[in-house]
Amino acid sequence: MRPVIPYVTAALLFGLGIYGVLRRRNAVLVLMAVELMLNAVNLILITADTTVRAHLPHGGQVFALFVIVLAAAEIGVGLAIVLQLYRLRATVAVDEVPLAERPPAGRPAEPATAGATAGAAGASTGAGVGGEFGSTAGADARRGSADRPEGER
């Protein structure tokens, strides 16, 4: 067995995973690319387990199992975050997530930069017109969301 074959496969898979994480906009696709990277690491661990004689036998396979468990936990929490993001914003595009903690009322894409520079004048008018309507609609949606899960469960 030539160990260079699985090693090179793992390296290429890791590169593909990095490319996918940086390229994709959809958060679910980003998670898929993360899975590719984790699997590349698993392949390296298992190949090393068969080629290198270690003091503790089968350490590589044990570590691969641990990485699989970590990936399962990661995908569970990650998908919960993605679905919560979809519930709040109705989108899962990662480059539309505003990094400001609580943007002033209005559209979420611009205020991270424009809202900070435009100051209180634009924010107050925006909140006066759009915020009132939005808050009542949001209250309805929130109340519905608080009731439904218990009823379903």
Add this chain to the structure above:
Amino acid sequence: MTGADVLLLALGALAVGSGALVVATRHLVRAGLYLVLCLGALAGMYLVLTAELVAWVQVLIYVGAVVVLLLFAVMLTRAPIGASDDLDRPGWAAALIGGGTGLGLAALLVDAYRWTAVELPEAGTAERLGDQIFRSWVLPFEVLSVLLLAALVGAIVISRPDIGRPKAAEPGPAGSRTAGPGTGRSGPAVGGRRPGDDGGRSR
């Protein structure tokens, strides 16, 4: 070139090819199905490399659970059925970094191993691996179970809107940020079903 080499080459080419399709395709659902192909090919490589238990765990956990969960997420976020054009950002920087990392690591490993041959050990059984896990690696194993429990509880807390949210401050910003009442109302059904799925899977 022995039979194991030929098998590894074929499975490796399959894994890399379907992995490239995962990050390149324009269909969201097809990305998940190509991921199944890639993970299955990797499980075959584990079998050739005599890691039998890890191969079956890979099939069970990854192909069985993780991909199904990802496809659930694709459907719950109302992904379009056909091809969609807005999945990618302009990607020359991503191609540069990803290609540089992948090819650089490949060059490093090729330089380290050349074309040397190693003989495979005899096929590993679950007995030896279990012996190692429960003898030498018991403490990490138990810590992992605590981590799984923490991830389970965390996923439930994140998914449920009525846990841990301050009562007074909730309606205004959340409501004005969503696109409209229609999307806001459709959301809870999305999140409400999540904790049950996750609980069933993590165990």
